[in-house]
Amino acid sequence: MTPSLAVMALVVLFPVLYAVYTSFQAYTRRQHEGFAGLANYQEVLGDSYFWDALWFTAVFTVTSVGAEFVIGLGFALIMNQGFRGRGVTRASILIPWVIPTVVAAQMWAFMFNVTPGFINSLFGLGDFNWLGQSGWATFAVVFADVWKTAPFAALLLLAGLQTIPAELYESARVDGAGPLQRFWHVTLPLLRPAILVALLFRTVEALRVYDLPQVMTGGAFGTESLSMAVRRYIVETPDPGLGSALSTLTFLIVLGVGVVFVSMIGKSVISEGSEER
Amino acid sequence: MSVLTTKASRSAHGSRTRGERRSTLLRSGLLGIVLLWCLAPFVWLITTSLKQGDRALNSPDLLQGPFGLQNYIAVFQQDFGLNLRNTLAIASITTLLCTGVAALAAYALAKLPLRRKTLLLGGVLAASLFPPVALVPPLYEMWRTAGLLNTWEGLYISYLSFSLPLAIFILTTFFSAIPSELVEAAKTDGASAFQAFWRIVLPLAAPGVFSSAIITFVTAANEFLLASTFAPRNPEVAQTVPVAIASFTGAIEFQRPIGTITAASVVVTVPMIVLALVFQRRIVAGLTAGAVKG
Numbered sequence: 001m002t003p004s005l006a007v008m009a010l011v012v013l014f015p016v017l018y019a020v021y022t023s024f025q026a027y028t029r030r031q032h033e034g035f036a037g038l039a040n041y042q043e044v045l046g047d048s049y050f051w052d053a054l055w056f057t058a059v060f061t062v063t064s065v066g067a068e069f070v071i072g073l074g075f076a077l078i079m080n081q082g083f084r085g086r087g088v089t090r091a092s093i094l095i096p097w098v099i100p101t102v103v104a105a106q107m108w109a110f111m112f113n114v115t116p117g118f119i120n121s122l123f124g125l126g127d128f129n130w131l132g133q134s135g136w137a138t139f140a141v142v143f144a145d146v147w148k149t150a151p152f153a154a155l156l157l158l159a160g161l162q163t164i165p166a167e168l169y170e171s172a173r174v175d176g177a178g179p180l181q182r183f184w185h186v187t188l189p190l191l192r193p194a195i196l197v198a199l200l201f202r203t204v205e206a207l208r209v210y211d212l213p214q215v216m217t218g219g220a221f222g223t224e225s226l227s228m229a230v231r232r233y234i235v236e237t238p239d240p241g242l243g244s245a246l247s248t249l250t251f252l253i254v255l256g257v258g259v260v261f262v263s264m265i266g267k268s269v270i271s272e273g274s275e276e277r
Numbered sequence: 278m279s280v281l282t283t284k285a286s287r288s289a290h291g292s293r294t295r296g297e298r299r300s301t302l303l304r305s306g307l308l309g310i311v312l313l314w315c316l317a318p319f320v321w322l323i324t325t326s327l328k329q330g331d332r333a334l335n336s337p338d339l340l341q342g343p344f345g346l347q348n349y350i351a352v353f354q355q356d357f358g359l360n361l362r363n364t365l366a367i368a369s370i371t372t373l374l375c376t377g378v379a380a381l382a383a384y385a386l387a388k389l390p391l392r393r394k395t396l397l398l399g400g401v402l403a404a405s406l407f408p409p410v411a412l413v414p415p416l417y418e419m420w421r422t423a424g425l426l427n428t429w430e431g432l433y434i435s436y437l438s439f440s441l442p443l444a445i446f447i448l449t450t451f452f453s454a455i456p457s458e459l460v461e462a463a464k465t466d467g468a469s470a471f472q473a474f475w476r477i478v479l480p481l482a483a484p485g486v487f488s489s490a491i492i493t494f495v496t497a498a499n500e501f502l503l504a505s506t507f508a509p510r511n512p513e514v515a516q517t518v519p520v521a522i523a524s525f526t527g528a529i530e531f532q533r534p535i536g537t538i539t540a541a542s543v544v545v546t547v548p549m550i551v552l553a554l555v556f557q558r559r560i561v562a563g564l565t566a567g568a569v570k571g
Contacts, residue, residue, distance in 0.1 A: 015407075015438065018415035078307045089308060091557045092315050098549040099319070100499040102519040103542040107322050110535055115335055118321060151315060155561060200406075208408040211501040215523050227410040231506055234414050244414040251411040258406040262399075 022244035040245035053229040061206040064145045072153030080161040093151040105215035108144035137221040160194020200261040226250045326539035348540035359512040360521040368497040371436040383448030405442035440493045451485025488563025
């Protein structure tokens with residue numbers, strides 16, 4: 001089984017190491033010029049381009065993961081009730097997930113558009129230009145993302161909800177807890193591991209966002225994400241050194257956020273285990 | 278909270294109170310909202326793709342005709358069939374390679390006496406958090422040197438990198454659920470580690486293998502960042518469907534051809550939806566296998 005472990009090591013380690021190595025090299029028009037020290041990092045960190053991308057990525061991550069979580073939890077709570085047609089609902093909730101992100105992005109770009117302006121005509125907004133001004137462009141991108149991924153968050157949370165034994169709700173009811181109290185004192189604490197996993201997956205995914213803003217706005221009006229900036233340095237301004245420095249920074253940000261979440265998940269699993277035993 | 282966790286009540290017969298019955302109506306209403314939220318944009322996509330002529334396409338009215346299949350015909354006159362072929366081939370090869378390698382790795386993690394298993398599985402989970410964009414600089418330079426830009430290989434080899442971690446993670450949780458006694462019994466009967474894997478573990482974990490394969494396929498077929506970087510043009514060679522849909526241009530410059538784009542979108546989305554509906558249970562099981570155990 002050593003070969004498969006070797007493949008994993010290669011997959012995990014090699015690209016990072018190579019990117020880190022490249023980020024310390026100097027290039028001119030893709031020609032390697034030798035060691036650059038921290039020059040690439042200095043240039044990236046001194047460029048407003050990087051900070052704008054970081055700001056958009058942060059705003060996108062916080063707002064879209066927040067909204068997805070609230071809507072997804074709502075969906076999951078509805079679907080967790082026993083009712084007819086639950087299978088159909090679960091199946092249709094998968095549809096936004098399987099729609100290619102590029103298709104979802106095109107679809108929402110057209111619907112937010114001024115002509116034909118489906119959303120504007122639906123809500124009587126006239127010529128309101130969603131995608132053509134900063135702020136609202138971000139809102140449109142976040143909205144499309146929430147549409148696509150809230151169902152996915154709902155599925156993960158539903159899986160968590162179904163592990164909560166019904167007796168707990170019964171006994172809480174006997175103790176005189178209302179629906180809100182039952183939600184706060186039974187559902188939320190027991191759902192904690194599932195919530196953390198869902199938030200981890202979604203946060204990391206949001207930090208790496210590329211397709212949606214790329215297709216919907218092309219990065220205009222302050223909607224360029226870190227991933228879009230990296231690709232721009234690599235393909236359009238061919239400087240592998242700068243691109244690698246930027247991608248290493250992106251990697252460190254994602255890694256940092258990931259480590260925080262994973263340690264929280266680890267803790268919640270450990271503390272739960274000690275309570276039970 | 279410890280009061281709540283004691284099993285005070287044994288009266289849970291699942292019988293519904295009057296209040297619950299009354300709220301069934303409310304529940305169906307909420308359910309309707311869920312369905313509307315998930316499906317309404319898709320209805321817009323389909324009706325728009327069936328519209329014909331500039332006036333119909335530029336009208337926000339869903340029912341503004343005339344309707345017809347002209348957009349679909351136009352889509353296939355634009356080499357879209359070749360894009361579909363590339364995507365199908367690349368996603369299938371990725372799925373086969375990824376499932377094969379991941380199954381072996383997951384078997385090693387779940388059933389073989391390895392040291393530091395938790396650390397290894399943790400490493401795999403960490404690798405699934407890896408931003409694909411960090412792969413772009415090293416791979417772009419390597420593929421350029423090796424001549425793999427604009428090839429199927431250039432795409433499916435890089436797809437392996439980001440699909441393996443999740444597949445290994447899902448499969449390990451499925452394999453762990455299989456009783457180790459079965460593997461031990463096979464080994465005492467003289468089977469090698471690989472035979473035990475091939476004859477016992479794999480058949481028993483078939484549903485898990487299947488769901489991980491579907492998730493890999495869907496992810497690979499929808500991938501855009503690497504596809505648009507490594508094979509941006511030329512449907513004859515390796516341009517995939519998402520890249521094609523993102524780059525459709527109209528007859529007139531700056532005019533995005535809403536009819537063709539929506540028609541192409543329907544063409545690629547319908548098979549995905551059929552896949553999702555048919556294998557709904559397995560996809561959900563695969564997606565949640567890791568999460569529930571948290």
